[in-house]
Every structure is written in structure tokens, then in C-alpha cells.
Amino acid sequence: MSLTAKDKDTVRTFWAKISGREDDVGTDALSRMLRVYPQTKTYFSHWTDLSPGSAPVKKHGKTVIGGVADAVAKIDALSSGLLSLSELHAFTLRVDPANFKILGHCILVVMAMMFPNDFTPEVHVAMDKFLAALALALSEKYR
Amino acid sequence: MRHSAFFLKPEEKEKNAAMVEWTEQERSIITNIFGNLDYEDVGSKALSRCLIVYPWTQRYFASFGNLYNAEAIKTNPNIAAHGTKVLHGLDRAVKNMDNIKATYAELSVLHSEKLHVDPDNFKLLADCLTIVIAAKLGSAFSPEIQAVPLKSAACATGEELWPLFMCVTSFQMKK
Numbered sequence: 001m002s003l004t005a006k007d008k009d010t011v012r013t014f015w016a017k018i019s020g021r022e023d024d025v026g027t028d029a030l031s032r033m034l035r036v037y038p039q040t041k042t043y044f045s046h047w048t049d050l051s052p053g054s055a056p057v058k059k060h061g062k063t064v065i066g067g068v069a070d071a072v073a074k075i076d077a078l079s080s081g082l083l084s085l086s087e088l089h090a091f092t093l094r095v096d097p098a099n100f101k102i103l104g105h106c107i108l109v110v111m112a113m114m115f116p117n118d119f120t121p122e123v124h125v126a127m128d129k130f131l132a133a134l135a136l137a138l139s140e141k142y143r
Numbered sequence: 144m145r146h147s148a149f150f151l152k153p154e155e156k157e158k159n160a161a162m163v164e165w166t167e168q169e170r171s172i173i174t175n176i177f178g179n180l181d182y183e184d185v186g187s188k189a190l191s192r193c194l195i196v197y198p199w200t201q202r203y204f205a206s207f208g209n210l211y212n213a214e215a216i217k218t219n220p221n222i223a224a225h226g227t228k229v230l231h232g233l234d235r236a237v238k239n240m241d242n243i244k245a246t247y248a249e250l251s252v253l254h255s256e257k258l259h260v261d262p263d264n265f266k267l268l269a270d271c272l273t274i275v276i277a278a279k280l281g282s283a284f285s286p287e288i289q290a291v292p293l294k295s296a297a298c299a300t301g302e303e304l305w306p307l308f309m310c311v312t313s314f315q316m317k318k
Contacts, residue, residue: 035286052286105270109277109289116278121195122213124274128196 003126003133008075010126015072017118018111025114026065027058029106037102043095068107071134078137090141097142100135107131165240169291176276176288177237182230183223185279189272190226191216197267203260229268 003011018025031052033040047056067085074081089095108127112119119127165173194201195213204210207221216222232250239246254260277284 032286032289036290109274109284112274112278113281113284116281119274119278121192121217124192125196 001129001132003075003129007126007129010123011072011075011130014115014118014123014127015069018115021114022065022069023058023062025107025110026063026068027053027061028110028114029103030061030064031057032109033103033106036106037099040099040102043093043099064103068131068134071137072130075130078133079140082134082137083140086138086141089138090143097135097139100138101132104128104131104135170240172288172291173237173240176280177234180230180276180279182234183227185272185275186226186228186230187223188226189268189275190229191219191222192275193268193271194222196271197264200264200267203258203264 015022034044034050034057035052041050044050044056044060047054049056051057071078071082108119108124108131111127112124194204194210194216201210204222204225207225208219209215210219210222235246236243273289277289280288
């Protein structure tokens with residue numbers, strides 16, 4: 001299920017459309033993930049406030065979506081492009097890779113909510129494949 | 144720790160679902176959402192999206208006509224009709240929330256013994272349904288609504304509602 005040239009174009013085009021609002025996407029997706037999948041809260045026990053839209057959630061949502069934006073820019077070489085992020089997640093954060101899928105789903109839900117007319121099934125499949133490829137690249141260094 | 148209901152053994156899932164008790168808030172969230180849904184629109188969109196985003200699910204629809212590309216799927220009347228049918232099936236669970244297991248007994252046997260649907264595929268359809276409803280409701284699709292939790296003593300990790308409906312239909316799946 002690797003990314004075709006068409007998939008990459010679709011992802012880049014859609015990402016350009018959402019530009020300017022990606023921080024909101026990141027914050028909402030993260031908020032949603034913590035609320036809908038409470039097991040993910042275990043990674044944030046050091047935060048004072050895990051409620052949707054709180055300061056730490058906003059800040060981190062921005063960080064995470066910044067990583068996704070970076071991956072869009074490096075879409076032609078995700079494994080090498082995301083090497084240091086993979087090392088971070090593998091050795092320092094040690095996030096179970098199953099959670100990448102969960103956050104990916106939440107990102108897709110928020111995209112559908114915020115861009116209902118642009119998030120067509122064709123865009124959906126390309127983004128889903130891209131987020132899966134991103135997750136795979138992030139898991140590279142785990143073992 | 145088992146986070147997802149999908150990793151539970153069949154007998155554990157049965158036990159969990161038998162113990163589901165809905166709060167008033169959850170009931171009202173569920174009946175509100177379904178009460179305001181256009182079943183034809185949402186059903187057909189969810190099913191066609193599933194067949195486009197997860198093309199291997201087309202394996203169950205070989206007799207439904209042209210599924211050659213996204214356009215064909217989106218305009219296929221058999222798929223649209225079947226999507227509506229699926230939503231009406233979910234409606235049955237909404238109207239019998241305290242007895243989903245019995246309500247779905249026949250449907251469960253149908254999906255496992257006759258249709259031979261891999262239960263993992265129910266989750267894929269559930270995800271597409273979530274996304275179609277999210278697109279319809281926009282910012283009204285709050286995390287609270289998305290999270291109407293699967294409640295059971297053994298597995299209380301905030302699963303989304305839709306997988307509950309879907310996983311109930313796989314009860315009769317024999318290992």
C-alpha cells in the first residue's frame with residue numbers, strides 16, 4: 001500500500017488547502033484523541049491539564065501537526081526524512097506504535113469536520129495511506 | 144492491558160456487551176444523532192466511502208455491479224441502497240439499546256455464516272460512518288459525542304460507539 005504519485009499530489013494539494021488552519025487541526029485532533037481514547041492519556045501524565053483545548057494540549061497539537069507538515073514536505077522519502085523523529089519516539093518517548101493509528105484516525109475525523117467539501121473519499125484514501133506511511137516511518141527505529 | 148474490544152476473545156466480548164448500561168446522557172446523544180440523520184444520504188456515503196478508502200472491502204459486493212473506480216462506486220445505486228439498509232440495521236440497535244445482543248442475533252449469524260465478513264471490516268465501515276457524520280455535523284461533532292463510551296466492567300477504555308454496534312454483529316463468529 002505504498003504512496004503512488006497521484007496519492008502524493010492529492011496529499012500535497014489538500015495540505016495546501018488547509019494551510020493556515022493546521023494548528024487548529026492539530027489541537028482538535030489531539031484533544032479528541034485524549035478524550036475518545038483515554039488510554040492515550042498515559043503518555044501525558046506530566047501535564048497539569050488534559051482537557052480539550054488546554055494550554056499544553058494546544059502547544060503539543062501544534063508540535064505534532066508541525067511534524068505532519070514536515071512529513072508532507074518530505075513525502076518522497078519519509079523513512080530517511082523522519083529518522084530523528086523516529087529515534088525520538090523509539091528511544092525517548094517510547095510511544096506504542098498502535099497509538100499512531102489512533103491519532104491518525106482523529107486527524108482524519110477533524111479534517112472531515114473542518115473541510116467537509118474538500119475531504120472527499122479520494123482525498124480520504126490518499127491521506128489515510130499517507131498517515132499510515134508516516135506511522136511506519138516513525139516506527140522505523142523501534143526494533 | 145487490552146485497550147481495544149477487538150482484541151478480546153469472543154466470550155469476553157459477550158460478557159462485556161451483556162454488561163453495557165447506558166447513561167441518560169449517552170442515550171440522548173445516540174438518539175439525537177440518529178434522529179437527525181438522513182439515513183439514505185449518510186448510509187450511502189458511508190458505504191461508498193468504505194469501498195473507496197478500503198478497496199479490499201469490495202470483496203463482499205462482487206454482485207453489486209460496477210465498482211471499477213471511485214466515480215462508479217459513488218453513483219452505484221445498489222451500493223446506495225445497501226448503505227441505507229445498513230443504517231436501518233444500526234437503527235434497530237439504537238431502538239433496542241438495552242438488548243443489542245438479542246436484537247442482532249440473527250444479523251450476526253447472517254454476517255458470519257452466510258456472508259463470511261471478516262469482523263475487522265466492521266471497524267473500517269464504522270470509521271467511515273464516523274467520518275461522514277463528522278463532515279455533516281462539523282464543529283457540533285464534539286469529542287463527547289464521538290466518545291459515547293463502550294461501558295463494561297472489564298473493558299472501560301472509551302471506545303467509540305460505532306465499533307460496539309459493529310462488534311456485536313460478530314458475536315457468533317466461530318474461531
